[in-house]
Amino acid sequence: MNTRERILDAAAEILRTRGVVHATTKxxxxxxxxxxPTLYKHFGDKEQLLLAVLRERLPGLSRVDLEPGRGSVEDNLTGLAHAALDFYQQSIPMLGALLADPQRMAAHRVAMDRLGGGPDKAVTVVAAYLRAEQALGRIAAGANPHAVASLLIGACFHEAFLRYYAHGPGASAADHTTARDLTRTLAAPLL
Structure with missing residues (x-):
């Protein structure tokens, strides 16, 4: 395993247990x-390292193949919801403390904008997929892709938060049925 991969593995574990606010590059x-200095050769700053951990060590939307016109819309959204549930459940302990520190949150937001990351990207990706499916006639012409994307991603975040709140970091991951139920509730009016 190369140095970059070892750094990512260590960072993922430390960020899970200490959170981004309390974990240090040292x-x-x-x-x-x-x-x-070796860490900084691979990652220019702590925010780049965090974003690499989120993208490469946590299950996430980037691992879901959302190709418009392929598979069923419901199945595609269910896969996406399952990935989002996993991602949020693992990232909440990493990022939660940012909410309590307005200065750190502002700096994080600026860094994520600079690096092309941030929580708004999930809604953007899902809305673009839904617009493409709408253009293909696979979802209702009157549907609002951005609103549906916001509702689905928001429901996944909320479910992950509730699991973490009720059971802590050892909470079991949401199963496929949870993802399917969330998706079916939102997708039924679209199809």
Missing amino acids: EIARATGVSE
């Missing part, structure tokens, strides 16, 4: 067995 470098 701690991550030490856990990896590299110097801080």
Whole structure:
């Protein structure tokens, strides 16, 4: 395993247990067995490292193939919802403390904008997929893709938060049935 991969593995574990606000690059470098300058050779700053962990170590929307016109819309959205549920359940403990620190949150927002990341991207991706399906006539012409995307992603976030709230970091992952039920409730009027 190369150095970059070792850094990502160590960072993912530390961010899960300490959160982005309390985890330090020094701690991550030490856990990896590299110097801080070596860590910064691979990741320009802590935000780049966080974004790499979110993209490469957590299940997420980037791993879902949303190709318009392929498969059923319901199945595609169910796969997406399942990935979103997993992603949010694992990322909530990493990012939750940002909400309590307005200065850190503002700096994080600026960094995510610069790096092309952030929580708004999920809704953007899903809405674009739904617009493409709408153009193909596979969902109702009167549907609002952005509203549907917001509702689905919001429901996934809320479900993941409730699981984490009720059971902590050891909460079981949402199953496929939960993802399917959320999707069916939203997709039925679209189809």
